[in-house]
Amino acid sequence: MHPGFGVYVHIPFCAKKCDYCAFATFTDREKLIEQYLSALRTHIRRSVAGSMPLATSVFIGGGTPTLVPAEELMGVLREIPLASGAEVTVECNPDDISTAMMDVYRRGGVNRISIGVQSAVEHVLRALGRTHKPENVRGSVDCVREAGIENFNLDVIYGAAGETLDDWRETLDAVVGLDPPHVSAYGLTVEPNTVLATQPDRHPDDDDQADKYLLCDEVMTANNLLNYEISNWAKPGRECEHNSLYWRQGNYEGFGSAAHAHLNGRRWWNVRTPERYIELVNAGESPESASETLDAQTRKREALQLLVRTREGVPVGSFSDADLDEMAELIQRRDDRIVLTIDGRLLANEVALRLIDAV
Numbered sequence: 001m002h003p004g005f006g007v008y009v010h011i012p013f014c015a016k017k018c019d020y021c022a023f024a025t026f027t028d029r030e031k032l033i034e035q036y037l038s039a040l041r042t043h044i045r046r047s048v049a050g051s052m053p054l055a056t057s058v059f060i061g062g063g064t065p066t067l068v069p070a071e072e073l074m075g076v077l078r079e080i081p082l083a084s085g086a087e088v089t090v091e092c093n094p095d096d097i098s099t100a101m102m103d104v105y106r107r108g109g110v111n112r113i114s115i116g117v118q119s120a121v122e123h124v125l126r127a128l129g130r131t132h133k134p135e136n137v138r139g140s141v142d143c144v145r146e147a148g149i150e151n152f153n154l155d156v157i158y159g160a161a162g163e164t165l166d167d168w169r170e171t172l173d174a175v176v177g178l179d180p181p182h183v184s185a186y187g188l189t190v191e192p193n194t195v196l197a198t199q200p201d202r203h204p205d206d207d208d209q210a211d212k213y214l215l216c217d218e219v220m221t222a223n224n225l226l227n228y229e230i231s232n233w234a235k236p237g238r239e240c241e242h243n244s245l246y247w248r249q250g251n252y253e254g255f256g257s258a259a260h261a262h263l264n265g266r267r268w269w270n271v272r273t274p275e276r277y278i279e280l281v282n283a284g285e286s287p288e289s290a291s292e293t294l295d296a297q298t299r300k301r302e303a304l305q306l307l308v309r310t311r312e313g314v315p316v317g318s319f320s321d322a323d324l325d326e327m328a329e330l331i332q333r334r335d336d337r338i339v340l341t342i343d344g345r346l347l348a349n350e351v352a353l354r355l356i357d358a359v
Contacts, residue, residue, distance in 0.1 A: 003244070003245045003248040003249070003250030003251075004056030004057060004083070004241070004245055004250055005052075005053040005054065005055055005056055005083075005245075005250065005251055005252065005253075006055065006056065006057045006058070006059070006242050006245045006246070006250060006251070006252030006253075007055040007057070007058045007059075007080050007252060007253050007254075007255065008058075008059050008060075008061065008242075008252060008253070008254045008255070008256075008259055008260070008261075009040065009058070009059070009060045009061070009076060009077075009080075009254075009255045009256055009259070010061060010062060010063065010254065010255070010256030010257060010258055010259040010270075011060065011061070011062040011063040011064065011065040011067070011068055011073075011256065012025050012029070012036075012062060012063045012256065012257050012258065012274050013025070013027075013029060013030055013032075013033060013036075013062065013063050013064060013067045013068065013274075014027050014062065014063055014064045014067070015027065015064065015067065015131070016129070016131055025062060025063045025064075029274055029275075030067065032274050032275065032278065033067075033068055033069075033072075034072075035278050036256075036257075036274050036277070036278055037068065037072050037073070037075070037076055038278075039277060039278045039281040039282060040076045040079075040255055040256055041075065041076055041079050042281050042282070043255050043256075043281050043287065044076070044079040044080055044255055045079055047253055047255075048079070048080075048081060052081070052253060053251075054081050054082060054083040054086075055080055055081065055082050055083060055086055056083045056085075056086050056087070056241065056245070057086060057087040057088070057089075057241040057242035057245055058077065058080055058082070058086065058087070058088045058089065058242070059089045059091075059242045060073065060076075060077070060088075060089065060090045060091065061091040061114075062091055064091075064093050064096070065090050065091055065092065066090075066092045066093050066096035066097065066101065067093075067096065070100075070101045070104035070105060070108075071104055071108075073090070073105075073108075074104060074105065074107075074108030074109070074110075077108055077109055077110070078108070078109075082109065087111065087112055087151075087240070087241040087242060088109050088110045088111050088112060089110070089112040089113065089114055089153075089240070089242060090105060090110050090112075090113060090114070091114045091116065092113055092114065092115050092116070092140070093115075093116055093132065094115055094116065094117065094132045094136040094137045094139075094140040095131065095132045095133075095136055097113075097115070097136075097139075097140040097143050097144070098143055099143045099146050099147055101143075102143050102144050102146070102147030102149060103147045105147070105149070106147045106148050106149050110149065111149060111151055112149070112151040112152060112153070112240075113144050113149055113151075113152040113153070114152065114153040114154075114155060114184075115137065115140055115141070115144075115152060115153070115154055115155065116130075116132075116155050117137050117154045117155055117156050117171075117175065118130050118155065118156055118157045119134070119156065119157065119160070119163070119167070119171050120134045120137070120170055120171040120173075120174035120175070121134065121163070121167045121170055121171060122134060123162060123167075124160050124162065124163045124167055124171070127160040127161045127162050127163065128157060128160050128188075134174070137154075137174070137178070138178065141154075141178045141180070150181070151181055151182070151238060152180060152181060152182070153180065153181070153182040153183065153184055153240065154175050154178065154180045154182070154183050154184075155183075155184045155185075155186070156171055156172075156175060156183065156184070156185045156186070157185075157186050157187075157188050158171075158185060158186075158187055158188065158209060158212040158213070158216065159187050159188035159205070159208060159209045159212065160188055161203075165208075165211060165212065165215065168212045168215060168216075169215060169219075172215065172216060172219040172220075173219070176219060176220070176223040176225070180225075181234060181235050181238035182225075182232070182233070182234040182235070182238050182239070182240060183220060183225055183232075183233045183234075184231055184232050184233075185213075185216045185220075185231055185232075185233070186231050187209040187212075187213065187231075188209070210346050213345070213346060214342065214346075217233075217342060217345075220233040221233075224236075226311075227311065227345075228310060228311040229243070229244075229247060229309055229310045229311070230309045230340075230345050230348055246306075247306045247307065247309070247310055248303075248306070248307075249262070249299065249302065249303050249306065250262075251263050251264065254269070254270060256270065256274075256277065257270055257271060257272060257273055257274045257276070257277040257287070258270055258271070258272045265293055265294045265295075265296075265299050266291060266292070266293045266294075267291060267292050267293075267294070268288050268289075268290065268291035268292075269288070269289055269290060269291075270287040270288060270289055271287050271288075271289045272289065301355065304318055304352075304355045305352045305355060308338075308340065308348065308351060308352055308355065309340070309345075309348055309352075311339065312337065312339075313334065313337040313338050313339035313340070314337065314338050314355070315336065315337060315338070316333065316336050316337065316338055317356075318338060318355050318356060319331070319338060319354055319355065319356065320354075320356060323354045324338075327344070327351060327354065329341065329343050329344075330343055330344035330347055330350075330351055331344050331351060
């Protein structure tokens with residue numbers, strides 16, 4: 001099956017940067033919003049004129065897209081030519097969501113919302129450097145549903161300093177209590193050049209995160225949310241099209257500062273700051289910062305490394321017989337595919353190192 005064509009739009013503005021965040025986001029550039037959105041529209045129009053395919057999925061992320069006036073954000077979305085039935089997602093901060101905003105989004109073509117919940121426990125949110133109140137999440141979900149947007153994702157993070165297993169269970173219970181179609185749960189990771197990186201006493205513990213992952217899978221599965229990629233669970237038919245396109249090495253265009261794009265093995269990314277992005281687009285120049293082109297062998301290996309993380313798995317010939325025996329607790333055969341067991345999901349990077357370049 002052809003993976004389609006995706007569009008990612010980066011909104012780099014934030015009210016506050018989370019302690020773990022290494023994305024190209026800025027808390028002091030809101031005065032640039034109008035110029036930035038204008039540059040986005042211009043950049044998209046140029047790509048469309050250059051025969052950009054119809055988008056089967058769009059993801060507007062950040063940063064905090066909900067800091068941008070809703071009507072103006074929809075003005076950017078209108079420039080993107082959509083395939084019939086395209087999935088259109090906007091990443092949202094629970095503090096910003098209102099029924100009026102969601103109504104504008106729905107009328108603008110948005111049919112999926114991703115809400116940054118992270119935790120339902122106040123001291124854990126503080127440990128992550130998050131500012132929203134846990135109780136705002138339920139109100140946010142109500143607003144999404146009232147606006148007629150049925151498809152949404154709740155994002156959570158486990159492994160913050162001071163988070164007990166009971167705290168995590170409280171978050172999971174709160175999440176499934178909202179009956180979401182999709183949940184993404186990520187282990188906290190320490191990225192360079194973040195506040196978290198400078199404070200080793202707050203770094204996550206691998207064993208603790210493994211326990212929390214197993215609990216997460218147990219709770220999700222019990223609530224008909226099925227794992228289809230290591231960090232993602234969905235009700236049947238509610239898997240994220242846009243993320244699936246990434247995992248299948250599909251082609252996608254990236255608009256905005258620091259946005260990434262891919263076309264048939266060539267990957268490129270835009271300049272990091274909104275000022276420079278605006279300047280280059282307005283001058284009629286490409287905002288591309290750098291690129292790389294993968295050879296056929298590297299593409300094949302990356303394809304397997306991505307697929308092994310998914311429910312689809314990899315072809316049987318992707319591992320040697322010796323490795324199949326040695327990793328019997330980590331992988332299992334399902335028809336003509338090899339898929340990870342739940343223990344294998346915990347050690348997916350190690351499993352991926354054993355892949356051989358099979359067709």
